[in-house]
Amino acid sequence: MTAEPLEVYLEERDLERGLRDDVRAGLSAEQKWLPPKWFYDARGSELFEEITRLPEYYPTRAERAVLAERAPDIAALTEAKTLIELGSGSSEKTRLLLDAFTRRGGLGTFVPLDVSVSALRGSTAQIAADYPGLRVRGIVGDFTRQLDRLPTGGRRLVVFLGGTIGNLLPAERAEFLTAMRAALEVGDWLLLGTDLVKDPSVIVPAYDDAAGVTAEFNRNVLQVINRELGADFDPGAFDHVALWDPEHEWIEMRLRATRPMRVRVLGMTVDFAAGEDLRTEVSAKFHREGIAAELAAAGFVTAEFWTDPDGLFGVTLARAR
Helix, strand or coil, rough: CCCCEEEECCCHHHHHHHHHHHHHHHCCCCCCCCCCHHHHHHHHHHHHHHHCCCCHHHHHHHHCCCCCCCHHHCCCCCHCCCEEEEECCCCCHHHHHHHHHHCCCCCCCEEEEECHHHHHHHHHHHHHHHHHCCEECEEEEECCCHHHHHHCCCCEEEEEECCCCHCCCHHHHHHHHHHHHHHHHCCEEEEEEEECCHHHHHHHHCCCCCCCCCHHHHHHHHEEEEEEEECCCCCCCCEEEEEEEEEEEEEEEEECCCCCCEEEEEEEEEECCCCCCCEEEEEEEEEEHHHHHHHHHHHHEEEEEEEECCCCCCEEEEEEE
């Protein structure tokens, strides 16, 4: 079966407008910031794939270990007819679920949602070829804005992997989970991957690897802004910084100016002092009890919680109530 034509709810002009709005707001703030979604142009996506294979970067391996062991349980417990993946990218880990559902039978439709047309076009075509009995409906959209576009009907399982929910600030997480619940019917399922709180000596190197790949990935956001908005950042004049915040229990990635500089973008003049930080990512880490509480506040009940053998990463299966 071939993949269906992509359903596009996010146009290039929407992405450009979003980038402009975020850059204008973030660079004019007293403490400068940019959201992490702008890392992922073609080069950024390549770099992130490289990061997931680094020895220091445990989240991908740990989450994969959970899915490899528990995918048959997930298929049996949910008996889903439609599997929806948010921020799907290549859907590589999701194949463990697709394999389990295929062996069990009953899954009719796979719906990956991502902002990247090119990534979706490639992944949907490959999945349709590899799972010939499966209907594949790719949706081009932003999971923080287009949840109302998810297909309805049948028993649904929404999959949100990679610890990506940790990139949202607490208020944003609450808003997202509430919107997620509103998009589901009672009895639908959510499978959520979350990185867990652990010794910072394990966490920090995952965001500051010895080979410098994460540093290049971090600075790539400046290349994106230069290319898309005609800015004149000098990416080489910023150091990559990864800091553990014990109060909020999250890692922060920052770009630190190595010298005073003046950047022009969107008609603004943005001054950086030597040593000034631009925050580019927050990646929250979680406790089991905290995940369950946030889900419960949004209208979900936790059915199962699994970790890898080392207890590094958690996968929660929750049901809409």
